[in-house]
Amino acid sequence: MENEKVAYGFLCGREYDTKQYVNNSRSGFDLLKERKRVFSFDPAAKYSREITIGIPAAVPIFEDIPLWKKFFDELSITTVTSEGYSDGLKEGKQIARAEFCAPMAALHGHVKYLADRSDYIFLPFCLEKRSAQRGVKRQYCYYTQFAPSIVSAAFPKECADRFLMPLVHALYRPFRAKIELYRMLRSICRPHIPFIDVSKAYDAARDFKRSCSTKLHKIYKTASQKDDGIHVVLIGRPYTVLSRFMNKGIPDIFGSLGIRVFFQDMLAHSTPDVELMENLLNEIHWYYAAEIVKAAQTVAKAPNAYPVMVTSFRCSPDSFVIDYFKKILEAHEKPYLILQLDEHESSVGYETRIEAAIRSFENHHCSKTGRKAARYAPSLFLTKEGHILDKALVIPNWDNITPQFVAANLRRGGLDARLLDESETTIRKSMRHNTGQCIPVNIIAQEFVDYVESHTLDPAKTVLWIVSSKMACNIGLYPHHIKRLIHSLGRGMDKAGVYVGPMSFIDISLRLPINTYFAYLFGGFIRKIACTIRPYEKEKGMTDRLVHDSIDILRDAFLGKRPKEEALAEVIAGFETVKVSPERKPKVAIFGDLYVRDNDVMNQDLIRFIESHNGEVIVTPYSSYVQMIAQAYLKKWFFEGRYLDILSSKALIAAVTNLEKTYYKYFQRILDDPGHEYSERPEHILAEYHVRIEHTGESVDNLLKTYYIKKHYPDVSLFVQTSPAFCCPSLVTEAMAKKIEEKTGVPIVSITYDGTSTKKNEAIIPYLTYLNRH
Secondary structure: OOOOOOOOHHHHHOOOOOHHHHOOOOOOOOOHHHHHHHOOOOOOOOOOOOOEEEEOOOHHHHHOHHHHHHHHHHOOOEEEEOOOOOOHHHHHHHHOOOOOOHHHHHHHHHHHHHHOOOOEEEOOEEOEOOOOOOOOOOEOOHHHHHHHHHHHHOOOHHHHHHEEOOEEEOOOOHHHHHHHHHHHHHOOOOOOOOHHHHHHHHHHHHHHHHHHHHHHHHHHHHHOOOOOOOEEEEEEOHHHHOOOOOOOOHHHHHHHOOOEEEEHHHOOOOHHHHHHOHHHHHHOOEHHHHHHHHHHHHHHHOOOEEEEEEEEOOOHHHHHHHHHHHHHHHHOOOOOEEEEEOOOOOOOOHHHHHHHHHHHHHHHHHHOOOOOOOOOOOOOOEOOOOOOOOOEEEEOOOOOOHHHHHHHHHHHOOOEEEEOOOOHHHHHHHHHHOOOOOOHHHHHHHHHHHHHHHOOOOHHHEEEEEEOOOOOOHHHHHHHHHHHHHHHOOOOHHHOEEEEEOOOOOOOOOOHHHHHHHHHHHHHHHHHHHHHHHHHEOOOOHHHHHHHHHHHHHHHHHOOOOOHHHHHHHHHHHHOOOOEOOOOOOEEEEEEOHHHHOOOOOOOOHHHHHHHOOOEEEOOOHHHHHHHHHHHHHHHHHHHOOHHHHHHHHHHHHHHHHHHHHHHHHHOOOOOOOOOOOOOOHHHHHHOOOOOOOOOOHHHHHHHHHHHHHHHOOOEEEEEEEEEOOOHHHHHHHHOHHHHHHHHOOOEEEEEEOOOOOOHHHHHHHHHHHHHHO
16 A cells, blocks of 8 residues: 655645655554645636746745745735745755744745746735734734745845735734735736725635645544554644755655654634633733644643644744644653754754654553643733732842842832842753753843842742733743743742733733833933943043932932932032043944843943943843834824823823923933934835834844934944844844945944853944044
8 A cells, every 4th residue: 555654734735756755654644645635726817917926835834835835826926835845944044134043044945946937926025913802912923924025125226016915914814814815916907906805815715725735624623533653743834844944854754754744724622621721821922822822732632643733943033933832742751842943954863763752652652651630730820800919029130230220229119129140150050951942041041049048038929020911022932931931940930920021010000101201311321422422532431420329319309208209419510520532433322122222231332342442332221112113002002092092102102202302301412312203104114124013022123223323323333233033023124224224324243141251242343443544
């Protein structure tokens, strides 16, 4: 009997040369032909178009290839895909402008392949899957959200018009996707295709995909129950697991060993299974992560099924999800296998691990042990309903000025607010627990444990504050992962809590947000004043002494011991006594990750390093940063229907706008113009980079910031982007650095701090040396 080895998800609907697998497979399960039948459809012939659209078989586009082929076929538009292209990863690594994960690098290669074989390349924006549950986010990973922007920036300018980039997956209803597709086709098709035809084609494609999914569920239900033997369910991202050129032949190895293989998209999740995971699923804001968690729970309860999670090296979201995967299977006392794929072509090494896993699966199956219905641990961190007034509230310390004012404001509000201690030793110590997550997670967790122990606090009466976030990057899962890290260290730390809330602290008290805003304003402008004066001070060290004194004075003001205006007047009067030289030095603007850019410990004292090499640093106060991005986020929230967020934010902005005028007059005595305007339409700025207003995260913020820095400081000579290791937004910005340089005319140096003592800032020296010679 001829046998196949693997369920290739939606990919199995296309032609493949399967003969190479037939003779090696002993699984007795011929699934490939069945899936090919499921995905077959009769071609339409309504229009005759003389264009060819290329569809890359990479990232989430890969999963939807049958849908898009069906859509374009309904309109009789010729398509070509890169499904049979084997060198996508190899070629893509040569093109990509940053060290991305393998799937993102491969996307670059697939686009290059299609550039010579099609008139246009289909690169749709995939931001978020609409969730049936209100308030629950199901976003694609950060790289995916920016994939069209990143890839289009890596190709020559003359290719720009060949990229088709409609927004097809977002919070909008399907009608919006139809409009995007209609506008896309209107720009390239002659004669124009009527909107009604585009709408019908899109509906037909979605119906086709739904019907295929239903058939896949039936196939799994029938095939998996044919006998009492074990079978494997591959769990992971379809563009990694189902691609013959990405999965290292792992499905084939299982098939050759006589094990039937399925993919997670064939599972039908029962309502009770999903309800068991409700707490965790509500915390996860990623689409594929949620699918992985649901699949793990379903497989854990299936008697004959065993899970194999397949992931890629450098996949930051999966580095978080792996923990949930493990906990679910361990709760059910069921063996599992996790395979992390590297970028090498060889599959050597996987065979041994797979053989060992199969033995473990079979032994477990024969023993008939541990089939209890376990519940994954409920939410591990406090929410806004938690009582924190009687606890010590510890705040991450990413800036040696501003957080001190924030903590003082909280203490004035009746909280026992404290700041973590940041040190090089603690940062290096924390790296022992990092398995691919952005490193501030580990640093904050380690610092919290050290703080509790060094100050002999009761963990049960101590809470770590973490900012809440609904962005596509990893910040949304910081609380859960930090809590797990804290728990794992033992010593009573499992009783400590993690409190999640907005940076305004409005969830704690309505009186806190305005003074919190001014804490950021004062802290940011004190740092800005220091950077303006210190490079030119005649008495070395005087500026730093004044900064130290200013912190004490302003801290008392935020504690309520004296009026803020009176305290600020005293601080500014002190800075006015500093005598400076008239010389001017090259201006260097710092932007980048929130945790790093103003963190003198984490960024290895970057500001003073630049000053020691004869540069003047431009920093952006947090209050100015908020004004830069406010328009973009308010518009995005409007599109998402978050009207209460808009109203509350606008009310806060209106309140502080009038009040801050009182303080600006003091800062203006030293700074030329601390009250810059940020009135440009953000969508126009972002469009230059093929970024949409619906995008979020620090990559968007960085584009806006570099624009306004150049506008307000036309003599800026160098941009320095600061990033922690494994930070997705930072890598996206780095990939767009060349385009930023083209738009602003300012070179960029990207520095990634990895928690080691390696002197990262030395990369700036050649630039500063050149600038000072010219």
